[in-house]
């Protein structure tokens with residue numbers, strides 16, 4: 001595990017973008033599971049503005065989680081990515097594998113599990129992403145596996161239907177099996193509201209056992225935490 005602490009969101013964006021650039025440059029094809037939330041917005045803007053000349057045709061984009069809403073909804077992780085990244089880079093439509101948030105959640109979890117089976121290389125008979133990008137909520141959730149449903153982490157399926165604890169919104173999320181099978185996992189975590197959970201996870205406190213984010217530990221891949229000083233202030 002490698003922990004990288006930068007001054008602010010802008011610095012996190014810059015260094016994560018450089019890491020991504022290297023990954024794309026040194027591989028013939030790169031499969032990436034994207035996250036939603038507030039942190040990637042700024043990072044996607046930075047990448048689109050400064051790295052739009054990368055060879056995006058080598059990149060296949062997937063989502064680690066999606067809210068069960070239409071792709072035009074302001075809650076959609078896909079829409080956020082289109083607005084902040086996809087519409088600004090030269091990436092073929094065929095390289096984009098979105099979760100159909102508008103479809104029946106249980107059916108879509110099954111369909112998207114099959115998409116991963118059909119389109120990704122496998123390791124240990126499990127689909128393998130080159131990179132899974134994750135965020136962490138201030139309750140310790142990651143992808144859309146929340147503390148109240150932590151058992152979903154160990155589901156045998158590639159994807160499950162999860163429920164947001166406050167809004168009741170349904171989401172399709174990849175599970176621990178897929179996340180921990182990735183070649184590289186990068187957490188992007190910024191803001192003071194994440195500091196307590198970051199501290200508990202890094203110091204392996206008793207409370208952290210309930211946080212899905214604490215279960216991220218790639219079997220043979222690398223784990224990177226990109227943090228800003230606010231998120232790391234209790235370390």
Ligand SMILES: O=C1O[C@H](COP(=O)(O)O)[C@@H](O)[C@H](O)[C@H]1O
Pocket residue numbers: 035036037038039040065066067077134135136137138141142143144
């Ligand atoms: O709901 C979600 O939140 C998490 C964390 O997002 P952030 O806004 O705190 O950066 C994110 O990882 C997930 O993809 C998203 O659906």
